[in-house]
Amino acid sequence: MKKAILITYPDKFAMDEALGLAEAADYEVAKLMTQKYLFRAKYGIGSGKAEELKKVSEELDVDAILFDERLKSVQIYNLAKLTGLEVIDRERLILEIFHKRASSAEAKLQVQLAELRYEIPRAREKVRLAKAGEQPGFFGLGRYDVDDYHMMIRRRMVTIAKKLKRVGKRRELYKIQRLRTNLPLVSFAGYTGAGKTSLFNILTGEKKDTERGFFTTLTTTTRSLQLSGYKALISDTVGFISRLPTYMIEAFKATLEELTYANLVLLVIDASEPLQSMTIKYQSCVGILAELGVSPLNVLAIFNKFDLTSKSEVEDKIRALNMTLEDVIITSAKSDFGIEALKSKIDAIVHVHVPNIPA
Numbered sequence: 001m002k003k004a005i006l007i008t009y010p011d012k013f014a015m016d017e018a019l020g021l022a023e024a025a026d027y028e029v030a031k032l033m034t035q036k037y038l039f040r041a042k043y044g045i046g047s048g049k050a051e052e053l054k055k056v057s058e059e060l061d062v063d064a065i066l067f068d069e070r071l072k073s074v075q076i077y078n079l080a081k082l083t084g085l086e087v088i089d090r091e092r093l094i095l096e097i098f099h100k101r102a103s104s105a106e107a108k109l110q111v112q113l114a115e116l117r118y119e120i121p122r123a124r125e126k127v128r129l130a131k132a133g134e135q136p137g138f139f140g141l142g143r144y145d146v147d148d149y150h151m152m153i154r155r156r157m158v159t160i161a162k163k164l165k166r167v168g169k170r171r172e173l174y175k176i177q178r179l180r181t182n183l184p185l186v187s188f189a190g191y192t193g194a195g196k197t198s199l200f201n202i203l204t205g206e207k208k209d210t211e212r213g214f215f216t217t218l219t220t221t222t223r224s225l226q227l228s229g230y231k232a233l234i235s236d237t238v239g240f241i242s243r244l245p246t247y248m249i250e251a252f253k254a255t256l257e258e259l260t261y262a263n264l265v266l267l268v269i270d271a272s273e274p275l276q277s278m279t280i281k282y283q284s285c286v287g288i289l290a291e292l293g294v295s296p297l298n299v300l301a302i303f304n305k306f307d308l309t310s311k312s313e314v315e316d317k318i319r320a321l322n323m324t325l326e327d328v329i330i331t332s333a334k335s336d337f338g339i340e341a342l343k344s345k346i347d348a349i350v351h352v353h354v355p356n357i358p359a
């Protein structure tokens with residue numbers, strides 16, 4: 001696992017989300033640094049903070065800097081030059097997560113396309129900077145002509161777009177392959193930072209799953225879940241991400257493909273979040289699930305982080321989102337509150353799903 005320093009905003013939700021993203025991309029966060037304003041011209045952060053960053057990165061011997069905002073090439077270059085480390089901005093971090101999670105041919109192509117779209121507005125500047133002196137993240141680019149590099153990326157985008165048109169059939173094969181595993185599938189959904197991975201780990205007991213090799217055709221984050229007298233598959237998905245750039249939406253949806261095959265989608269909501277942003281996030285989750293073709297009947301809402309709030313507050317929020325207490329499960333991955341109720345509910349919903357085995 002790569003060790004990193006994570007730079008984000010000093011508020012709980014930004015920090016939880018950024019930590020969730022770092023974790024999903026397989027970085028160990030050695031230190032979290034915060035600053036209110038991340039748009040300064042030279043380094044994103046102020047010069048004083050940048051000096052502190054350099055010092056801390058040497059002390060902790062980290063491999064990378066994760067910067068929880070969009071950075072221009074020149075800012076990445078300046079930070080890389082100052083610290084000697086690879087600098088990964090928010091968009092690249094998200095792309096790394098999608099890259100790791102994309103399992104179908106279509107998802108892989110969508111992610112490659114998004115990676116090239118990330119590169120396009122930065123291509124010319126990156127080559128220019130590389131010619132001025134190579135830094136981590138800019139290696140090898142100096143040998144390109146500025147316009148040639150830009151054109152090369154454009155050409156690759158065209159090739160991928162063509163391939164994308166042809167992958168439709170494989171997608172169907174992939175679906176059948178999944179159904180053949182003959183077990184019901186439960187999938188997590190919800191915003192990054194809501195507690196999906198924590199709940200996933202509790203439910204699956206973080207045990208080394210000996211059968212996991214068998215399921216690697218699904219995703220690396222799918223394990224078996226023991227229910228009353230039978231097993232289901234449970235998978236931790238890419239979380240929904242706030243401020244997701246439009247050019248990444250297709251890639252994002254493609255990596256969430258498995259939700260369409262799930263017998264039950266566990267939609268995790270951070271119960272401690274203020275109602276206003278909770279509502280926006282909830283509605284955007286519902287919208288994307290609908291676009292993916294997930295039936296609302298297959299979705300169970302989980303209000304997690306109950307330890308950070310109160311019974312009356314959570315109940316008010318549940319009503320405000322037009323749900324009833326019977327519709328939802330309230331949990332705390334931290335105190336284990338509601339975990340047994342969650343398991344029983346999953347069991348009750350999933351056991352009626354006799355999986356379809358294609359002839």
Ligand SMILES: Nc1nc2c(ncn2[C@@H]2O[C@H](COP(=O)(O)OP(=O)(O)O)[C@@H](O)[C@H]2O)c(=O)[nH]1
Pocket residue numbers: 016019020021023190191192193194195196197198199239268304305306307308331332333334335
């Ligand atoms: N207080 C509290 N923190 C939680 C709870 N569940 C998760 N967290 C924390 O919230 C952050 C994000 O959790 P994680 O499971 O990675 O969220 P994910 O991005 O949805 O997978 C982590 O720092 C967790 O320790 C909870 O029930 N209570």
Ligand SMILES: [Mg+2]
Pocket residue numbers: 020024193196197198236239
């Ligand atoms: Mg997670």
